[in-house]
Amino acid sequence: MNAPEFPSNDLSIPAEFHACFSGQRAAFLKAPDPSHAERLSDLKALSRLLKDNQAAIAKAIDTDYGGRSEFETLFGEIFASLDGLRDAQKRLARWMRPRRRGVDPLLYPGARNRLIPQPLGVVGVIVPWNYPIFLSFGPLTGALAAGNRAMVKMSENSRALVELLAGISPKYLPEDKLAFFADGGGRGPAFSSLPFDYLFFTGSGTTGRAVMANAARNLTPVTLELGGKSPAIVAPDYPIATAAERILWAKTFNAGQTCVAVDYAFVPRGSEDEFVNHCRTLFAKRYPDINGPDFTSIIDQRSYDRLTAALDDARAKGARLLNLAEGQTPDKSKRRLAPHIVLNVTPEMELMRREIFGPILPVLTYSDLQEVVDAINSRDRPLALYPFVHNAATRRFLIANTRSGGVSVNDAMLHVVQHDLPFGGVGPSGMGHYHGREGFDTFCKLRPVFEEGWISAVQTFMQPPYTRFSRRILDLMVWMKS
Structure with missing residues (x-):
């Protein structure tokens, strides 16, 4: 060395x-x-x-x-x-x-x-x-x-x-x-x-x-x-209640401060209110006190201010903000941030321009899954993809037509702790x-080692001066490889 x-x-x-x-x-x-x-x-x-x-x-x-x-x-x-x-x-x-x-x-x-x-x-x-x-x-x-x-x-x-x-x-x-x-x-x-x-x-x-x-x-x-903006896709055949339960877990674990957290979600058009209502009920059940020991603080004041500014930016640009901790008063001195679902989001909003890294979930609606694929492929390749789907053909379509570092099907984040699977990003979400x-x-x-055998055909037949016999041997070798 x-x-x-x-x-x-x-x-x-x-x-x-x-x-x-x-x-x-x-x-x-x-x-x-x-x-x-x-x-x-x-x-x-x-x-x-x-x-x-x-x-x-x-x-x-x-x-x-x-x-x-x-x-x-x-x-x-x-x-x-x-x-x-x-x-x-x-x-x-x-x-x-x-x-x-x-x-x-x-x-x-x-x-x-x-x-x-x-x-x-x-x-x-x-x-x-x-x-x-x-x-x-x-x-x-x-x-x-x-x-x-x-x-x-x-x-x-x-x-x-x-x-x-x-x-x-x-x-x-x-x-x-x-x-x-x-x-x-x-x-x-x-x-x-x-x-x-x-x-x-x-x-x-x-x-x-x-x-x-x-x-x-x-x-x-x-x-x-x-990192990047890892999307969840709720297919038309998948129960909204189950998807809401699993996506909310991924978005509130560590207050959303996870590189493979669901960054935004697609749900079938017309099902967004059902999704929101399930999330509200679940959050109230799981976190009766947002200031209690089970909900995690935002890491520092700079991150807290960035997240609240992103919410203000979305509100000012026409988004509909839904506070899942409604009726509770988060302790700002502890940097507890109420989880929000954000509807009517647009690409120019700060929430859609960079990774959120906090308990905020933009929810987008779709009529056709090709819309979803096109939207995902218009962005940088994410660290993770989360299709919630039962139909095998739909699952294959979503995985085959997008690219991400990894995939968890019908759940979120858990591919990271499958230790016999490699973990890593692709493109802007990482390498290796x-x-x-x-x-x-x-x-x-991984050091390659070649160990010569009992005879070296190259040393025996491929040394100069190159004769007609050498050429015939070479022609035969080329023919055998064609």
């Missing part, structure tokens, strides 16, 4: 980044191919970290949010991460095996081809604030399973959590294998400028472009998990995959 281009006098890189990167690089060079037992031990250490400290982790995330549902943290972060780690431990030996590839037995008699999965080295992981455990331990599962070392930079909105993780992590894994860092003060660009062997980023498209540009200076390969075997492969070099 060549030494990275990492000038020691680069004052823009914090000293702790320098020291950790250099230490992890040196440790990797001493042990570049960890055994199955070592990797399994690392994955189990990650699991123990989460299990031993789940109460402290939930408390830290609650502090960072100013009010985050403990149940949502335990289910959406701790359990989901442990489930992925357990799945990786079960499949790791199979993932690590060399993979046989075909070889032409006439031209290369006795030869064999293999792909050998090998660790890349030092991996960087940049984590957003909305699911700081799941979106760090997910890529870490793949990175450590593949035999790498990792540096993780958390969000500036995860200050309590990163302080906790930085303190407890060395009890489970040494810092030359795993280290957590806080954000702030320009540290983000410095982190993405390190000459990692791989860089994994989850966040907005705007920041993702900057991360990719910084990584390009070192020719560091990247996975970008971005993680989870399961694809996550393992992301953090590997």
Whole structure:
């Protein structure tokens, strides 16, 4: 491995980044191919970290949010991460095996081809604030399973959590294998400028472009998990009540601050009032007190102000706003935002121009499903697509004629926690995959190895001077391939 281009006098890189990167690089060079037992031990250490400290982790995330549902943290972060780690431990030996590839037995008699999965080295992981455990331990599962070392930079909105993780992590894994860092003060660009062997980023498209540009200076390969406006489509044959129940869950979980949340929904024309009425009834039942412990706060004042401004913009441009928490008074000091359904939306409204990332659901109506497909395809390709449909032909039509990072049929968001399925975006919603075997492969070099057999036909018959016999052999080979 060549030494990275990492000038020691680069004052823009914090000293702790320098020291950790250099230490992890040196440790990797001493042990570049960890055994199955070592990797399994690392994955189990990650699991123990989460299990031993789940109460402290939930408390830290609650502090960072100013009010985050403990149940949502335990289910959406701790359990989901442990489930992925357990799945990786079960499949790791199979993932690590060399993979046989075909070889032409006439031209290369006795030869064999293999792909050998090998660790890349030092991996960087940049984590957003909305699911700081799941979106760090997910890529870490793949990175450590593949035999790498990792540096993780958390969000500036995860200050309590990163302080906790930085303190407890060395009890489970040494810092030359795993280290957590806080954000702030320009540290983000410095982190993405390190000459990692791989860089994994989850966040907005705007920041993702900057991360990719910084990584390009070192020719560091990247996975970008971005976001976008993920639509739900309620087909005419699907019960409105069931669709409302499942879409509302996805839109209120973590107060809609989820990259794969339903961003907007299509319902058959004439059914919008039925959809709204079901959502109102469901919300009152599920959240009798929006200021209680089950509903999550908006992460910070800037995000709260952005969401309320988007509602004001929609109202001013003719939209019909329906407050699902009618009769309740959300605590603004806790940044509790009442969920809204928005009807009569138009493309120029702010709600339809960018990802919402909050408990606001625009609902559009349609008469023909081709209208829906055309509307989705006129936008950037989303991170997820949610068709609610029983008819198999309609389901095939919607999936075949649109493009998205992933699909959940008759539910929302749950494809993300199917650990044997890869997760990732497409186009503006991201590039690359993680989870399961694809996550393992992301953090590997699948190294091709050709091993010559007992005789080399090329060396025997294809060496100059090229004779008439050589040409006849070549003509025969071309004929056999035609």
